[in-house]
Amino acid sequence: MRLKRFFLIGCCLVMSTVTACGTPPANNAKNGGTAVTQNAATGNKELDTLIELAKKEGEVTIVGQAQTNREEMVKEFEKTYGIKVKYTGMRPSEATPKILAEQQQGKYLTDIMMEATQQLALQLYPNGASEDIRNYILPSTDITKDDTWYNGYETGYQMAENTGQYVYGVMDYPRVYVNNDVIEPGALKQPQDMLDPKWKGKIIIHNFARHAQGNTAMTALYLSEGQEFIEKLMKQEPMIVDDARQMVEWFAMGKFPIGVGVDTTTLNTFVKQGVIQKVGKLQPKISTVLHPLAIGVLKNPPHPNAAKLFVNWFLSKEGQTAFVQITTQYQSRRKDVEESPDPTIRRWATIDYKKSLQSKEADEVMKWVTELGKKAFTTPKK
Incomplete structure (x- = not known):
């Protein structure tokens, strides 16, 4: 079409x-x-x-x-x-x-x-x-x-x-992906919902200790939701993975049905192959970042x-x-x-530009996120 x-x-x-x-x-x-x-x-x-x-x-x-x-x-x-x-x-x-x-x-x-x-x-x-x-x-x-x-x-x-x-x-950012084959659509409505204790251990994040999609996604979440949100998110014991394809595989299979910093090209390939049927996005009501x-x-x-x-x-x-x-x-x-x-x-109707991920503010936040990532990233559990 x-x-x-x-x-x-x-x-x-x-x-x-x-x-x-x-x-x-x-x-x-x-x-x-x-x-x-x-x-x-x-x-x-x-x-x-x-x-x-x-x-x-x-x-x-x-x-x-x-x-x-x-x-x-x-x-x-x-x-x-x-x-x-x-x-x-x-x-x-x-x-x-x-x-x-x-x-x-x-x-x-x-x-x-x-x-x-x-x-x-x-x-x-x-x-x-x-x-x-x-x-x-x-x-x-x-x-x-x-x-x-x-x-x-x-x-x-x-x-x-x-x-x-x-x-x-x-x-538009931030965008968190949800495997709706596993999690019923609408069960999470905005980023703050990720902090519910029932999602503990079910979140996967791409390694944000280096400048890649995970770092960008976490920086955007900080700019949108604040530093306290990031700190609480880390208490949800997310799996942090460096291999982008491995991350998408685990997300698509439902092992970790909430993904931050998902590689969209790989995800689209998995969707076309039928590995995952329904993918949702968790976003603020209005995207300002x-x-x-x-x-x-x-x-x-x-x-x-x-x-x-x-x-x-x-x-x-x-x-x-x-x-x-x-x-x-x-x-x-x-x-x-x-x-x-x-x-x-x-759509532009749900976009109200306030902050750019190319701004000096974002650059400073990215440095903070990177340092947090270095402390958080260890050898992933098998």
Whole structure:
């Protein structure tokens, strides 16, 4: 159903007269009538000039999350402009030292980094390894208009602590997963319910002694529920596991039916395989803590015009629609983009942004959580 739905959306986008970023209409019958006329003017002189320059470069190189749906998403840019995207799927924590090492050797091989907000902020930007994305956003498009975005245009920079990148989408936090094959739906309604003595010994947490999904989840719980909540949660004798797959296995099998810091990619695989049928989420009534998703341009991009064009396409209505509809796990900050087709992903009606997991406050909380994790994590019981 999701693919069918996206196909219909894609057809509508291609048939539109002019995109939010100025993409020309499709008007030839090749490839089933979905090809875009690459030489048609958009009506935006600044964008038209950029398109011609980008085509001369012919490609753009991007590093981002390893999920295959990211590769599916960037193909929409290829279809629109006929410019090749070389996408490398890699965890940001692995890509960052690689990029820094290359740049130290005078090698600038990558144009854009996506969904690496923390790495860009704490590693790349301070070391001068990334550019200021403001220089890559065309002022002649609707991207810079306040009413285009939830919480306004400038908030996209502020959510990343003004570290040269732009936050285009969000993942709501905190989210705790519940195995509803084992626990009846509605038995837990909000995070505070985890503190009920009957759930003692039934909670599993990904190792939060290091920067990974467990650390992020515990930091978000602290920001949302407070330090006292975290301290009481630890008295529930949770199982703390370093192996993300092992954690999901135990959660899916019902050994520990409440999971904090669950790897969603692995969990979705288990759901598709039928290992677990019903998965619920334990969240506050209103999510005030958000995990920001950002895009950044690396230092001395090898294809500066193609990189600039990609940034403007990606932040347009068309680019954000492709991102949300294909990845499904996030919400775009653009108001004119349809919300995620996944009904379990929070709507903007239940999001009231107050705190970012990229903020200085979150950084301090994360340090506290990490130290607690080092004390709490021991060799797991078999």
